[in-house]
Amino acid sequence: MSVEITEGVTLMPPPFADGLNVWSSGDGTPGSDTYASAANAAFVPADQDFSGCLEVQKTASTQKIRYMGETPLLPGVYLRVTARVKAISGNLPSVRIAGWAGAAGGGHVSGVEETGPSTTLSQYGEVVEVSAIVGVGNRTGVDMVWGAEPIYGHFGIDLTGQTGGVVRVDDIVIEDVTNVFLRTMMGTIDVRDYGAIGDGITDDRAAFEAADAAAAGRTVIVSDGEYYLGDDMTFESEVQFEGTVTMPVDAIFVLRRNFHLPAYIDAFGDEELAFKKAFQALLDNADHESLDMGGRIVNLTGPIDMQAAVANRTTYATRRVIANGQFSAEDTPAWDEDVVTSQASYSASNNKVLSGVENAANIPVGALVEGNGVGREVYVRAVNVGAQQITLSDELYDAEGTQTFTFRRFKYMLDFSGFADLDKMTIRDVEFNCRGRASGVMLATAGLIFQVRDCYFTKPKDRGLTSPGEGSQGLLVDRCQFLSNEGDDVATSRTSIALNVNANDAKIRNNRATRFRHFAVISGSGAIVTGNHFFQGDNVDGGARTAGIVLGKTSLRVIFNSNYVDNCFLEWTNELDSDPDQSSEFSFSQLNITDNTFYCTHAASWFSFIVVKPLGTGHFLNGMVVQGNTFRAVGVVLDRVDRVDTSFADLDWGRTKNVTFSDNMFNNITTAVSNPLVKTHVEASTAQSWIVDCAPNLPFGGWARNVESVQAIGAIRTDANVSSHQMPYVKLEEGSNNDQVELVWDRPVRGEVMIRVRMDTPI
Structure with a gap:
């Protein structure tokens, strides 16, 4: 010009x-x-x-x-x-x-x-x-x-x-x-100079490739127009978009010099499509390990099927990162949950399968399963339409036989459930602004080390982060905020859950969650839950509270450390076990609860911070540490901090082993508990048999099964006021509730002793 x-x-x-x-x-x-x-x-x-x-x-x-x-x-x-x-x-x-x-x-x-x-x-x-x-x-x-x-x-x-x-x-x-x-002095060249038409119909891919080849380090300008590209296109040069491109769903579009979401939004002119194409390029190109959203807000009109965006892959095992942006749910019917009811049969002998499933073709992978004897957070992991079978994420505790189940499919902003296996995916510094319309993220049905870090899950309608299978193996959730959409509701009427875990070795660290029904439902073993603050109170004076953490199986190997448990409790149950009665299992074992702050305000006086709920007979505590915690109530005096929910069954107290409940602090708690329990007993009148009542200070109302020591405080005296230097022998599990110890002397004496009693057997 x-x-x-x-x-x-x-x-x-x-x-x-x-x-x-x-x-x-x-x-x-x-x-x-x-x-x-x-x-x-x-x-x-x-x-x-x-x-x-x-x-x-x-x-x-x-x-x-x-x-x-x-x-x-x-x-x-x-x-x-x-x-x-x-x-x-x-x-x-x-x-x-x-x-x-x-x-x-x-x-x-x-x-x-x-x-x-x-x-x-x-x-x-x-x-x-x-x-x-x-x-x-x-x-x-x-x-x-x-x-x-x-x-x-x-x-x-x-x-x-x-x-x-x-x-x-x-x-x-x-x-x-x-x-x-x-051509040689300026830093840009235009695709139209190489034959691009930009009419949205003519395939301009050859012109794009020619411009890219001629650029030699300069910026390629895609001038105003709509350019159709009929196949994969990789730009080696930096690209500036004034016009937009269209291409088939399975065609890959790679911007090697400016691989970030804002460039893809400029290229495709549509935020949702741009994110899909950028994610497709992230998994199908070895040049980049991260997709930087560039601080952009992507308004979603419906769920993004992440596997469908990369249709040529059902598995992926190379580290990839999505970072630095926000997804926001638009007000559309695409977020409405799908609900299917179907008759099916369950057998404990095939404990993760529903068989004879009517209408199996209409039941989606990732649907929540509801029915009699179904525990919390059980999902459809796979559907075999031909065999009329459904594979479940976990076992059912009391669903033997045939019944009608409800399958409820929530809609997630990013849905990875189409991947059969997905490893080493990271999402960091991303906000999922669900706006009470959508759920946040659904993981793949299998995979290793999915990491969510420094993210916000804001007002999820149903769930924040869901694992429909074993895609939560090695799950890492760090420094995230889970902000409920049900903050104004009474605690017991809430239905939303921040996250669940089905597989082993999860690390849930330094998160904050507000007023969900549950913060986390954990099925897998080997989890570390540390540094979190989750609170679930409401404005009802003397109201009931819901569990903040639900541990769904017995032998867990879980470390629960340095958390702030606020107006909720830790519930340990076996509802995700198809054999709820104790058989050859370790029973309720390997749980360490240390150095946490437990706090509540204006709860019911019977509220307890640690609840064990066996769903079958014969279970017992077999390795549990509760140590160094602070228990505090405000506006109410709680009866005690520990409780067994006997709605289904009580524990077998005659088999309790390896329980430490010590060095805790109790404020506004009527009954402080400890194991070993140190008690001072005064016998004012001479008697040959002294009864030491250990109730209600043994944890969970356990039995007095062992005495570690008896120490006289001052002289033990006879009727003649003569010091006696004898030692008594002990009789354990005395009284109607087996919570007393009898000290038997060789003659009637009186005095004061300090006795150290345990509710469990020696190691």
């Missing part, structure tokens, strides 16, 4: 036919001599080669012809000056383009090249064209490099050599040739 068009600048000198008074025989500066009345010059109106020309007899060693107008020289603009001449008679001169560099104020800029290449005229009547390019920059092809100081020039030609010759000169041409240099 010429500056004559873009800037309205006049470059072309007038033709000689308009008069010779603007053509100088000097430098072209004001006041210099012109050819208007010169004896050695005349205008020739007709010539066989030129329509009109100037005829000049050379009378000086350097015969100058200069246009007296000021031709502007703009930064970044390159001008070509062209002249056509021929010798008529006499000595044959040389000819060259020449100019005079003018500065602001009319002064001359010295020290710049003011002449172009010289050409010698070799015969009469031969038309010879000479040209030179003048401009600011020292670029290849520029003959007169003037730099930034000159702002205009007086341009024309010089005739050099012997005098006496006669030449004719055609009209001098000055033109903008900046476009000649654009």
Whole structure:
């Protein structure tokens, strides 16, 4: 594009036919001599080669012809000056383009090249064209490099050599040739220059590839238009989008130099589609391990099926990261849950399968299973329509036989459940703004080490983070905020759950959760739950509270450490076990609850912070540590901090082993508990048998099964007030509730003793 068009600048000198008074025989500066009345010059109106020309007899060693107008020289603009001449008679001169560099104020800029290449005229009547390019920059092809100081020039030609010759000169041409240099001087190239049409129909992929290949480190401009690409496209160059692209769903679009979501949004013009294509490229390209959302908010009109976005893959095992942005749920019916009811049969012998499932084709993977004898957070992991079978994420505790089940499929903003196996996926610094319409993230049905870090799950309608299978193996949830949509509801009427875990080795650390029904439902073993603050209270004075953490199986190997448990409790049950009665299992074992803060306000007095709920007979505590915790109630005095929920069955207290319940602090708790329990007993009257009542201070109302020591405090005396130095023997599990110890002396005595009693057997 010429500056004559873009800037309205006049470059072309007038033709000689308009008069010779603007053509100088000097430098072209004001006041210099012109050819208007010169004896050695005349205008020739007709010539066989030129329509009109100037005829000049050379009378000086350097015969100058200069246009007296000021031709502007703009930064970044390159001008070509062209002249056509021929010798008529006499000595044959040389000819060259020449100019005079003018500065602001009319002064001359010295020290710049003011002449172009010289050409010698070799015969009469031969038309010879000479040209030179003048401009600011020292670029290849520029003959007169003037730099930034000159702002205009007086341009024309010089005739050099012997005098006496006669030449004719055609009209001098000055033109903008900046476009000649654009391909090498500017940092961009346009796909349209390589044949792209941009009509949304023609396949422009070849043109895109050609532009990318020619860019050589420069930026490719996708100018305004809609460009259809019929197959995969990878840009090695940085790309700037003014127009948009469309392509088949399975075609991969890779931006290697600017691989981030804002670039994909510019490319596709649609946030949802852009995220899908960027995620597709993330998994199908080895050049990038992270998709930076660039702080963008992606408004979702419905769930994103993450596997469908990468349709060529059902498994993936290379570390990938989605980071730094927000997803926000639009108000559309696409978020409405799907509900299917179907009759099916369950057998404990095939404990993760429903068989004979009617209407199996309509039951989606990832649906929550509800029915009699179904524990919390049991999901459909797989569906075999031909066999009429459903594979479950976990076992059912009391569903033997045939019944009608309800399958409830929540809608998740990012749904990974289509992947059969997904390893090492990380989401960090992302907010899932569910807005009470959507759930957050559903994991794959299998996989290792899914990490969610520094994320917000804001107002999920049903769930924050869901595992429908064993995709939570090694799950890492760190420093996340789970903000409930049910904060104003009574605790017991809430239905939303922040997260669940089905597989082993989860790490749930330093999170904060507000007023869900449950913070976490954990089935797998080996979990570490540490540094979290979850609170679930309401404004009901004396109201009931719900479990913050639900441990769904007996032998867990769980560490629960340094958490702030606020107006909720830890519930340990076996509802995710198809054999709820104790058989050859370890029973309720390997749970460490240490250094936590348990706190409640205005709860019911019977509320307890640690609840064990066996769903079958014969269970017992077999390895449990509750140590270094603070238990505090405000606005209520709690009966005790520990409780067994006997709705289904009680524990077998005769088998309790390896329980430590010590070094805890109790505030506004009526009954402090400890194991071992240290009690002081005073027998005021002489008696041979002393009964030491350990109730209600043994944890969970356990039995007095062992005495570690009996220590006399002061003298033990007979009726005669004589000191007795005998030691008693003990009888355990005395009384109707087996919570008393009997000290038997060899004679009646009185006095005070300190006794150390345990509710469990020695190791």
